[in-house]
Amino acid sequence: MDHTGHHPGVSADHAGHHGHPVAGASWGTAMKATLHCLLGCAIGEILGMVVGTALGWGNVETMVLAVTLAFLFGYSFTLFSVRRAGLDLKSAVKVALAADTVSIAVMELVDNGIIALTPGAMDAHLSDGLFWSALLGGFAVAFVITTPVNKWMIGRGKGHAVVHAYH
Incomplete structure (x- = not known):
């Protein structure tokens, strides 16, 4: 590894895709990651409920829309964040999927x-x-349930740990 913590010959972009274990991932970091996902989920889910209700849809259709929008908004926050950090769109999508899928799924x-x-x-x-x-x-x-999941994942270099390479 060089002075930046990356292996020689491996770009920072490439290293960030894999995430690296975060020894003793803190509860604060896990709570921030969970709040990040919660915000996207809440916006998407409430919007889906409002739209489904306004259109007179049934429970199943409304719930499918709400969950779909929860994932969309949850991913979009990470996507925009890593795009601002200079990542190309394809790489940013991969980071967002890696960072948020489990967290959003558990939350939903x-x-x-x-x-x-x-x-x-x-x-x-x-x-x-x-x-x-x-x-x-x-x-x-x-x-409450998703925070320990995120802490465990971040401690193993998964989930939101892959986003931290771009902050």
Whole structure:
């Protein structure tokens, strides 16, 4: 390795794709990574719920749209961040997929599971407190469950660890 921590002959861009273990990844780093994903998920999911409801769609169609938008917005935050750092689009997409897929998937699984299991939440309207309490409660529980997942992944050079090479 040279003075930058990269192997000689391996570009910083290439090294960043693989991520490197972060010894003793901190809870603070994991919480920031989780909040990053939570923000994208929340924007996408709420937008999907609003659009699906406004179009009069059923629960399944609305949930599919909400989850799709949650992934889209979750990935887009990382994508824009690493693009600003100078990464080409193809490489930036690879970094975003590597950084966020597991985090967003866990978050969406937990959040939507809580909404589905909360009696009446799936049929609640956007103006109902039950809808918002189930959604926000789901996000809170998803944050608590996803943070240790992100800490574990970052400690192994996976997930958001691949983004840190570009900050």
